[in-house]
Amino acid sequence: MKKQWIVGTALFVLMSGYGWADGEPPTENVLKDQFKKQYHGILKLDAINLKNLDAKGNQATWSAEGDVSSNDDLYTWIGQLADYQLLEQTWVKDKPVKFSAMLTSKGTPASGWTVNFYSFQAAASDSGRFVDDIKTNNKYLIVNSEEFTRPETVPAVNLKTTSHVPLSASNPHIR
Template sequence: MKKQWIVGTALLMLMTGNVRADGEPPTENILKDQFKKQYHGILKLDAITLKNLDAKGNQATWSAEGDVSSSDDLYTWVGQLADYELLEQTWTKDKPVKFSAMLTSKGTPASGWSVNFYSFQAAASDRGRVVDDIKNE
């Protein structure tokens, strides 16, 4: 009888330790706001689709796909000729680009959300900077 009690207690503890969270995703507005903050307003999230990979308690890991765009034209330096810098346009303002990424979320709708995007990969180059005084001649 003692052995059955020990086995029963062990099974109960294992089952309660393996309870999974609901994995409710943050709203699209929260994701857009957090993305904009993380990428310093240079990139903005246009559309996103999430797939839950793991959830424990109030934390979850997601696979994300969707569209991002740049809030400005972005250029990267490719060379120099005398007094002229040669730049390549890597992002066009407001032109959607497909992306995939991973993200972690922490929180609930009642407590608020903390979201972190990582392993970001886009169809366009991930480099570039805003150039205010560019001349396309």
């Protein structure tokens, strides 16, 4: 009976010590400022939920989920067609996008915080850049915009007059 009492007391002390290791999360304003700096002001943190994974002293590792958005419309260059540059819009300004990431924090409320986001994964593309003259310059074609393909401007194809060779006729190995 004495051994059970000692084991129970030891487990209680160890479990309560685990609770002391829980790090206090940085404030939302600190997280937003650090995120903005780390992503050079291109992306902004709208909402975040943290789950503590590990804490030792004034350092902690967190799992983060929430919403981010871009400060501008962002585009990725796809190709060129004569004098036109083909772009794909990858981020819409101020449209929230779900994300998940890991982050480490170092510090305390009294000493200040250093935060580093890593393993960032978003529901939107991870590429894109701001194009300052996209609205005024006609050399850009946005391939995923509504104006790029209008049904009334696409020519109809007459399938009866188009020559068509079945795959099996052009390749004797296909039957």
